[in-house]
Amino acid sequence: MERDKKNNKINFAWQLSLTVFLLLFFSSCEKDISVDLPRSEDKLVVEGFIETGQFPYIVLTRNFSFFGGNDAFKGFSDLLVHGADVKVMEGGKEYAMNEFCLSTLPAAFRPLIEQFLGINLDSLPPGFDYCVYLNTELRGEVGKSYRLEVRKDSTYLQASTFLPPVPPIDSLWAIPDSSRGDSLYWLWCRFREPDTLGNFYRYFTKRNGEPFYPNYFRSVLDDQFANGQLFTFILERGYPRNSDIDFRTYGLFEAGDTVVVKITMIDYDHFRFWETIEDQWRSGGPFATPTYVQSNVKNGLGIWGGYSPTYDTIIIPK
Secondary structure (H helix, E strand, C coil), X not given: CCCCCCCCCCCHHHHHHHHHHHHHHHHCCCCCCCCCXXXXXXXXXXXXXXXXXXXXXXXXXXXXXXXXXXXXXXXXXXXXXXCCEEEEEECCEEEEEXXXXXXXXXXXXXXXXXXXXXXXXXXXXXXXXXXXXXXXXXXXXXXXXXXXXXXXXXXXXXXXXXXXXXXXXXXXXXXXXXXXXXXXXXXXXXXXXXXXXXXXEEEEEEECCCCCEECCCXXXXXXXXXXXXXXXXXXXXXXXXXXXXXXCCCCCEECCCEEEEEEEEECHHXXXXXXXXHHHHHCCCCCCCCCCCCXXXXXXXXXXXXXXXXXXXXXXXX
């Protein structure tokens, strides 16, 4: 996944619906009309993160065009970029990122990568070998900046991110959903927002033994209306991005669930990336306004983002 993104992920449903509409319209005319759709510019796509106390990781892929013909997308594995020179710099020190694939990835790393990607790795197609770039010597620290550099053939990418300090969660509590009896609960959170304007957040929830997952439609918040306040809000249950959602119980937790809440503070560029990504996911239909995903990667697409987390745990009552 961008500030300048001809492939900047314009909603696929919008594109497909518009294309079908044009085909039906023009097929009814006597004159044959052909529409030449522009080919997307070839770029590398970064999805990389570093978190307080955790090692950095990078997924590196190529973009593709939805309308590029039969060769546009032969499989996601073909989009993975191997053999790149990937480095993270902090405090004048350089850390080389080494490439690992699922077939060789230590089991201890899987939950962290599932959390960042927002997917369940076990749901990937059989034989699919997902690859990431890792460095297990470097750990994120609050108050530090991290610069990413990627070199592949003649392409050179750069991005920077910062790990801001995050205040603790004040309290959590659960309230039954009155329309569904007492077996399903809404989770409420109270959080004291610092009195400096310009703080940005992304939250995740972990239910029982699952990894941390972000909210499916809206996982980022800013302090525009809550600056310096002790504010209360609902924390909807997170889901993997590739899951089927039951909208009858969407966002709710079940009685007896052990829920860990993770609220992370992020910098502005990181916030804008997820805000525009999620705006795109929520939009749809042939007349929806296209959303351009904002990127902090120079000469490429995607995100290099930092997370500073705070945690709290609650057991939903039975």
